[in-house]
Amino acid sequence: MGPTMHDVARVAGVSIKTVSNVINHYPHVRPGTRDRVNAAIEQLDYRPNLSARGLRSGRTGVIGLAVPSLRENYFAELADAVIRAAEKRGLGVMVEQTSGSRDAELLAVSSSRPRFLDGLLFSPVSLGQGDAEALVTDAPLVLLGERIFDGPTDHVTMHNMSSAQAAVEHLIEIGRRRIAIIGAELDGDDEASSASLRLKGYLRALEQAGIELDPTLVRPTSMSQWNRAGGAAATHRLVAEGVDFDAVFALNDTLGLGVLRALVEEKVRVPDDVAVIGFDNIDEGKYSIPSMSTVDTGRDEIARIAVDRLIERINEKGDRRPPETIKPDFRIVRRESTGFVSTE
Amino acid sequence: MGPTMHDVARVAGVSIKTVSNVINHYPHVRPGTRDRVNAAIEQLDYRPNLSARGLRSGRTGVIGLAVPSLRENYFAELADAVIRAAEKRGLGVMVEQTSGSRDAELLAVSSSRPRFLDGLLFSPVSLGQGDAEALVTDAPLVLLGERIFDGPTDHVTMHNMSSAQAAVEHLIEIGRRRIAIIGAELDGDDEASSASLRLKGYLRALEQAGIELDPTLVRPTSMSQWNRAGGAAATHRLVAEGVDFDAVFALNDTLGLGVLRALVEEKVRVPDDVAVIGFDNIDEGKYSIPSMSTVDTGRDEIARIAVDRLIERINEKGDRRPPETIKPDFRIVRRESTGFVSTE
DNA sequence: ACACTACTTTACAACGTTGCATTTCTCACG
DNA sequence: CGTGAGAAATGCAACGTTGTAAAGTAGTGT
Numbered sequence: 096m097g098p099t100m101h102d103v104a105r106v107a108g109v110s111i112k113t114v115s116n117v118i119n120h121y122p123h124v125r126p127g128t129r130d131r132v133n134a135a136i137e138q139l140d141y142r143p144n145l146s147a148r149g150l151r152s153g154r155t156g157v158i159g160l161a162v163p164s165l166r167e168n169y170f171a172e173l174a175d176a177v178i179r180a181a182e183k184r185g186l187g188v189m190v191e192q193t194s195g196s197r198d199a200e201l202l203a204v205s206s207s208r209p210r211f212l213d214g215l216l217f218s219p220v221s222l223g224q225g226d227a228e229a230l231v232t233d234a235p236l237v238l239l240g241e242r243i244f245d246g247p248t249d250h251v252t253m254h255n256m257s258s259a260q261a262a263v264e265h266l267i268e269i270g271r272r273r274i275a276i277i278g279a280e281l282d283g284d285d286e287a288s289s290a291s292l293r294l295k296g297y298l299r300a301l302e303q304a305g306i307e308l309d310p311t312l313v314r315p316t317s318m319s320q321w322n323r324a325g326g327a328a329a330t331h332r333l334v335a336e337g338v339d340f341d342a343v344f345a346l347n348d349t350l351g352l353g354v355l356r357a358l359v360e361e362k363v364r365v366p367d368d369v370a371v372i373g374f375d376n377i378d379e380g381k382y383s384i385p386s387m388s389t390v391d392t393g394r395d396e397i398a399r400i401a402v403d404r405l406i407e408r409i410n411e412k413g414d415r416r417p418p419e420t421i422k423p424d425f426r427i428v429r430r431e432s433t434g435f436v437s438t439e
Numbered sequence: 440m441g442p443t444m445h446d447v448a449r450v451a452g453v454s455i456k457t458v459s460n461v462i463n464h465y466p467h468v469r470p471g472t473r474d475r476v477n478a479a480i481e482q483l484d485y486r487p488n489l490s491a492r493g494l495r496s497g498r499t500g501v502i503g504l505a506v507p508s509l510r511e512n513y514f515a516e517l518a519d520a521v522i523r524a525a526e527k528r529g530l531g532v533m534v535e536q537t538s539g540s541r542d543a544e545l546l547a548v549s550s551s552r553p554r555f556l557d558g559l560l561f562s563p564v565s566l567g568q569g570d571a572e573a574l575v576t577d578a579p580l581v582l583l584g585e586r587i588f589d590g591p592t593d594h595v596t597m598h599n600m601s602s603a604q605a606a607v608e609h610l611i612e613i614g615r616r617r618i619a620i621i622g623a624e625l626d627g628d629d630e631a632s633s634a635s636l637r638l639k640g641y642l643r644a645l646e647q648a649g650i651e652l653d654p655t656l657v658r659p660t661s662m663s664q665w666n667r668a669g670g671a672a673a674t675h676r677l678v679a680e681g682v683d684f685d686a687v688f689a690l691n692d693t694l695g696l697g698v699l700r701a702l703v704e705e706k707v708r709v710p711d712d713v714a715v716i717g718f719d720n721i722d723e724g725k726y727s728i729p730s731m732s733t734v735d736t737g738r739d740e741i742a743r744i745a746v747d748r749l750i751e752r753i754n755e756k757g758d759r760r761p762p763e764t765i766k767p768d769f770r771i772v773r774r775e776s777t778g779f780v781s782t783e
Numbered sequence: 784a785c786a787c788t789a790c791t792t793t794a795c796a797a798c799g800t801t802g803c804a805t806t807t808c809t810c811a812c813g
Numbered sequence: 814c815g816t817g818a819g820a821a822a823t824g825c826a827a828c829g830t831t832g833t834a835a836a837g838t839a840g841t842g843t
Contacts, residue, residue, distance in 0.1 A: 097577060099799055110823050115801060123820050145555035146499060147799035149490030150828050155555075157501075157533065164519060166722060171515035175508060178536055187533050189501065192522055211489035211499075233441065323726040352726065359728050378510060382667040382696065384703050384728060443829055454793050459831060467791055491829035494798050785843085793836070800828090808821070813814105 098139040107135035118143060149211060157187040158405060159215040161203040163195040167322070168349065168377040169394075170218065173239070176398030177216060184406055186213070195319070197221040201229055204236065214405045235408035237401050240392075249408065250420040251401040253392035255289050258425035259296025262372050262390050263344055265427050267304045269434055271342035271370055273312065274301070277329045277354060278346030280315035293346050293374065311338055316350070326353025327360075334361045341369055342433075348373035348380050351387050355432065371432040381439070385431035393423035442483040451479035462487060493555060501531040502749060503559040505547040507539040511666070512693065512721040513738075514562065517583070520742030521560060528750055530557070539663065541565040545573055548580065558749045579752035581745050584736075593752065594764040595745040597736035599633050602769035603640025606716050606734050607688055609771050611648045613778055615686035615714055617656065618645070621673045621698060622690030624659035637690050637718065655682050660694070670697025671704075678705045685713055692717035692724050695731050699776065715776040725783070729775035737767035 104111040109128060116124050117132040124132075135141070149155035160177050162170040178188045189212065193199040200222050204215065214235035222229070230236060231247050238250040266274050279294035294313070301308055314333060316325035326345055330353070333340060345351030351373030355365060363369050365385055373380055373389040380387035400421055407416075429435035448455040453472060460468050461476040468476075479485070493499035504521050506514040522532045533556065537543040544566050548559065558579035566573070574580060575591050582594040610618050623638035638657070645652055658677060660669035670689055674697070677684060689695030695717030699709060707713050709729055717724055717733040724731035744765055773779035 101799085111799090112801080112823055112825095113821085116822080119801080121821095123822085125821065128821080144494070144799050146490045146493030147828090148801075149555075150488070150494050150798090150830085151800045151802080153828080155490060165509065165515045165522070166519050168512070168515070171509045171512070171518075174515075174534070175510050175536065178509070178534060182536075187535075189531050190518070190522060190534050191531075192519065192526075211493075327726075356726055356728050379723065382671075382700055384700050445829080455829090456793055456795095456831080457791085460792080463831080467789090469791065472791080488829050491798090492831075494800085494828090495830045495832080497798080786841105787843105788841080789839085791836100791838070793834100795833090795835100797832090798830090802825105802827090804823100804825090806821100806823070809819090811816105811818090813816085 098141045099144070100141075102139055103132065103135045103141050106139060107132045154213055154409070155211050156185065157189055157212055158402075159189045159191055159203075159212040159217075161191045161193055161200070161215060161217045163218070163220050164192050165190070168379055169347065169375050172377055173218065173394055173398060176395045177402060180395075180399045180402040184402060186402070186406075193220070195220040201226070204230060204232060214409050216401050216405060235405055235411075237405045237408065239401055240397060247418060249401075249404050249418050251397050251404065252420060252422055253397065254422050254425050255292035256296040256299070258390045258392060258427075259293035259344070259346075259374070260300045261296075261425070261427055262374065263297050263300035264304070265388070265429070265433060266342040266344065266370055266372060267300060267306070269366075269370060272306055273309070273340045274306075274342040274344055275312040275314060275333060275338070275340040276344045276346070277314045277326055278316050278321060278350050279313060281310060281313050283315075290346055297344060311336070312340060321347055322349045323353035323356065326350035327357040328353075330354045330357035331361065334363070343369060343371045345371065345373045348375045348377045348387065348389055351389070351432075352379065352383055355383055355385070355387060365432050366434045370434060372427075376428055380428075380430070381437065383432075386437040388430045388433040388435065389428050390425055391428050392425050396423040442485045443488070444485075446483055447476065447479045447485050450483060451476045498557055498753070499555050500529065501533055501556055502746075503533045503535055503547075503556040503561075505535045505537055505544070505559060505561045507562070507564050508536050509534070512723055513691065513719050516721055517562065517738055517742060520739045521746060524743045524746040528746060530746070530750075537564070539564040545570070548574060548576060558753050560745050560749060579749055579755075581749045581752065583745055584741060591762060593745075593748050593762050595741050595748065596764060596766055597741065598766050598769050599636035600640040600643070602734045602736060602771075603637035603688070603690075603718070604644045605640075605769070605771055606718065607641050607644035608648070609732070609773070609777060610686040610688065610714055610716060611644060611650070613710075613714060616650055617653070617684045618650075618686040618688055619656045619658060619677060619682070619684040620688045620690070621658045621670055622660050622665060622694050623657060625654060625657050627659075634690055641688060655680070656684060665691055666693045667697035667700065670694035671701040672697075674698045674701035675705065678707070687713060687715045689715065689717045692719045692721045692731065692733055695733070695776075696723065696727055699727055699729070699731060709776055710778045714778060716771075720772055724772075724774070725781065727776075730781040732774045732777040732779065733772050734769055735772050736769050740767040 100111045100114045103114045114132055117129050165171045181188045191203050193203050200219050216237050216239055218239040236248045238248055240252050276297050279290040283291045314329045316329050343354050345354050351371055354371055358365050365371055373387050376389045376391035380389050430437035444455045444458045447458045458476055461473050509515045525532045535547050537547050544563050560581050560583055562583040580592045582592055584596050620641045623634040627635045658673045660673050687698050689698050698715055702709050709715055717731050720733045720735035724733050774781035
């Protein structure tokens, strides 16, 4: 056991409460006293006991982050961004993996884990609009980047529809007309899913460009297949069926990387024969062969905003602000897979 | 605030201590009593307050994991494995990023973060043998996968040298003699680094095969360049200098992916002209073009063992076992980049 | 029926910190 | 020089849990 406030107080020649006041930046402490206390803290290498503080004040300084899996690059990068943002604010982050399963997601929110997180950042995949009520919890909760609208909580997400539209417009600009979309289906049942929203953006872009929709270009993958394997499989199927296409819009980057892989195997040249654009701007797309164009949805900003918003909620007393949905700006990242020299 | 033990005790008609006993699986509780308590817990949706428990018992059920960055796939996958293993044991994991900087690493260990982690899993990059004493802390500490031998702590690591040797032997087996190694330098000052050890394996393999060392084939990258960019740059330099080589041993997989990328750009065929093998077996190597052979160092097992060992240390009373170094088995994963059809 | 043992339950204090209420100090002002 | 107001410092209780030790209960052998 390390030194406690009592030890510090004794060394500094003050009361234990004064030590507490110094640590918590209570304004009315004389500079001299503050210095003596800080010196004692230094000398003893004192660290406050978070458990005790948490017990007394109801705050632990730890927030939770629930994501499907860190093995998915997008979520690893999101976690990185969240941890950085939280650290700047003096918070620790406990990471929980839900593996995208409904049960695990419900569990994560219901704070089945003994209560001691100050709040939770939650990136749901399986929960939908119908589960909104499950999100009504005592602990502050901020949703990240997916699904569930008009829920009872803040939601930091992305411009799914308009950025998808912009991505497809990018393909149209470079002269493509037969644009396949991978990862969505035309009559998906889940209106609020990223897939549906991005599909909607795709449809709008086509419509505005006066291109008629060809349903055979819309290629679903099972939700658990939003990865390289899924993207590759869908692409192979496209080719095998003899579908004519000159571009692919992959609904996320890992799908897109799978698409690139499959196109090489099928001896299809990128971007000459087929241009490819992904979604999310994960690091890997910078280094793929060819480098992959994509949509940067502002991941870092999402993380920063989400952490700040969660902190606000944690500090909120009584008068609760109505929940908000926040979407940072997006931008199209042009790289080799759509015929540009990658500059970033 | 949720219900407390007092509430449960009242509902179940027992003393608060009995509730505690039930929760902690104290053996001498009559089944009927246990059931009543459990029913009350269920009914009230009671969750123990971890802060209080932590204060009283000195345990929070949370361990720390300090890695350089989750953006590096290897560490993201390691974190995934650790979180899974910890969850099975009922522990939460707080993730801290050191960005590989010495200061941040020292900070992470010195538990600058207020004491409340039960223990720490630490994957150092910058700390070396000289910092061994800095690792003497009150809180249990287990090192993961890199550097520092004969330290004062348990160390779950990998067979750096012999697995590197096996990787190079694999290249020799398929007939390569001019094998470049990327990520190491011949007179590195840090004997305990992964780079040095893996280089040693490389040298041994050459020696046993009677191949003379050509120093121009040993290509360093700065430590902060163990990534795709570093691998690509080193490869481009190799080619630019007109060095003759028919294989590359990349000291980790991201370096290797950069090598693959650069070779394509240089119009060098893989594996026909140059075979490539990486190190670590990150997911991505499975899907690269071509898929990349590598060394599987038993990451999942490392995580599992490390968590178990940390738990043992946490539970240890007084009689401390001497620190151990544990290395799971490794194996060579043969994929397309060394001329095999990838089966996994 | 009685002691003895083993099982079951309980009372109480303590973990280290902070909120509240209170006391003590300092200094400007009448 | 006395007063009052605000600043600075303090004392005490309480947060919810568990360890210790002790009390109560049942079961066994004589």
